[in-house]
Amino acid sequence: MERCRLVFSGSGGQGVITAAIILAEAAVLYEGLIAVQSQAYGPEARGGATRSEVIISDTDIFFPKVNQPNVLICLTQEAYNKYSPSIRPGGLLITDTRSVQTGKKVDAVQRGLPMHQAVMEEIGKSIVLNICMLGALIGVTNLVKSESIIQVLEARIPPGFLEMNRKALDIGIRLATETNR
Amino acid sequence: MERCRLVFSGSGGQGVITAAIILAEAAVLYEGLIAVQSQAYGPEARGGATRSEVIISDTDIFFPKVNQPNVLICLTQEAYNKYSPSIRPGGLLITDTRSVQTGKKVDAVQRGLPMHQAVMEEIGKSIVLNICMLGALIGVTNLVKSESIIQVLEARIPPGFLEMNRKALDIGIRLATETNR
Numbered sequence: 168m169e170r171c172r173l174v175f176s177g178s179g180g181q182g183v184i185t186a187a188i189i190l191a192e193a194a195v196l197y198e199g200l201i202a203v204q205s206q207a208y209g210p211e212a213r214g215g216a217t218r219s220e221v222i223i224s225d226t227d228i229f230f231p232k233v234n235q236p237n238v239l240i241c242l243t244q245e246a247y248n249k250y251s252p253s254i255r256p257g258g259l260l261i262t263d264t265r266s267v268q269t270g271k272k273v274d275a276v277q278r279g280l281p282m283h284q285a286v287m288e289e290i291g292k293s294i295v296l297n298i299c300m301l302g303a304l305i306g307v308t309n310l311v312k313s314e315s316i317i318q319v320l321e322a323r324i325p326p327g328f329l330e331m332n333r334k335a336l337d338i339g340i341r342l343a344t345e346t347n348r
Numbered sequence: 349m350e351r352c353r354l355v356f357s358g359s360g361g362q363g364v365i366t367a368a369i370i371l372a373e374a375a376v377l378y379e380g381l382i383a384v385q386s387q388a389y390g391p392e393a394r395g396g397a398t399r400s401e402v403i404i405s406d407t408d409i410f411f412p413k414v415n416q417p418n419v420l421i422c423l424t425q426e427a428y429n430k431y432s433p434s435i436r437p438g439g440l441l442i443t444d445t446r447s448v449q450t451g452k453k454v455d456a457v458q459r460g461l462p463m464h465q466a467v468m469e470e471i472g473k474s475i476v477l478n479i480c481m482l483g484a485l486i487g488v489t490n491l492v493k494s495e496s497i498i499q500v501l502e503a504r505i506p507p508g509f510l511e512m513n514r515k516a517l518d519i520g521i522r523l524a525t526e527t528n529r
Contacts (some may be wrong), residue, residue, distance in 0.1 A: 184369060188365060196389075202388075202389045203389070205384060205386030205412055206384070207384045208375075209408070231386055231412055
């Protein structure tokens, strides 16, 4: 596989760190891959934009930092403004259409998906937006199988909340697949 | 301040990643420091030992990986066996006395603390062992203030569970301080 360098970005509390950990665990525990997951907090962490990073590979990863992601997901305008210039040329940019107005030219495949809107309409709780985001990611890229993510969710989430998370994952996959058509 | 490179290690489900994120957030959001938090998952992630890393500094951090921690905490024997050889000479090694038998010579200040035992006796839930571990860390090192960790906990944890976490933090600080005497 090609090494995949991802950045998830949004605002504090949207669960982009949790999503990165879930993705890394899914890749490693259920798909036999290698992953590094990290977040850097600088003075900017006290502002609004949060980011988390995941590198997934089938060979050893020696430099664990993502300077130029080839996949960038932005859940907020601020995150988009801040991180979209760093995307690797020819990469993939996924944005939440409700929250992000893409404007500047970015040399990337762009996918605007109404993740937040769909989660609110169909589930009513924005807390699972991060899981919908993972669904959108794997719907577009096939990076890991949805079953691998569900296995991580089953191990991490109390049974009563599992169904909601599974639904959010499905919404993300559906949005990505609809857009692909 | 001196740059602090920490590794928390234990088994899956003990919350060493969560503890690392809480520490990094406390340092950055409430103490004006810079932090990088990461975990690398390789084939070994499918075994028993889990580790998470935090670097805390007051200046920029360019290399985010911890090869030689100057603070290493081990909650299980397997984690100790695996990671104690990597400690930076003259560093600090904190182990859980119930779970870890230290044997080999390690060039470090060693502190065995009965964290698991105290948490079980006084709270009865091992789920907060990771917070007790953070208490022990700051009790020994004064790396960040306990109030900074409590502020992060207040923002992350449902109100009903806050008291239990606060108590676990206090137990860790107390164990560290008793041992200091």
